[in-house]
Amino acid sequence: MQHTRSTSSAHSEPFAVRLSAAWVTIETDHRKRGAPMTIELLHIADCPNWENTFRKLVAAVAKSLSPGTSIDAILIDSTEKAEARPFAGSPTILIDGVDLFPTEERTNDLACRIYFTPTGMAGSPTQEQIEQALIAHG
Helix, strand or coil: CCCEEECCCCCCCCEEECCCCCCCECCCCCCHHHCCEEHHHHHHHHCCCHHHEEEEEEEEHHHCCCCCCEEEEEEEEHHHHHCCCCCCCCEEEEECCCEEECCCCCCCCEEEECCCECCCCECCCCCEEEHHHHHHCC
């Protein structure tokens, strides 16, 4: 079953959220800029942190980037899917196919990921860390 819901971002730009068992996409108005970067959040089904990370990512994109960016949440449900992507544990944020928080650790295991935050280790980067990484990525 697929659900669609329209709402507005922090910058009053309309976007639609489409939900299905395997993905979520946020689409903003593409008329205001050229070709947008591709943002993907790779996650496993049992990850307790992916939805919170996705919310932080949506907020960081709305605050840090111009409208026109698509964000796909992609379920990694097999070792084959993990091997086919630069997966470093759940959740992994990719910008144009590159890990936004690169490490030397790639995994084919369907496992959670640990991030180093200003307050210690956590299952998700802070929204501020995501914003800074997006800006640094350009």
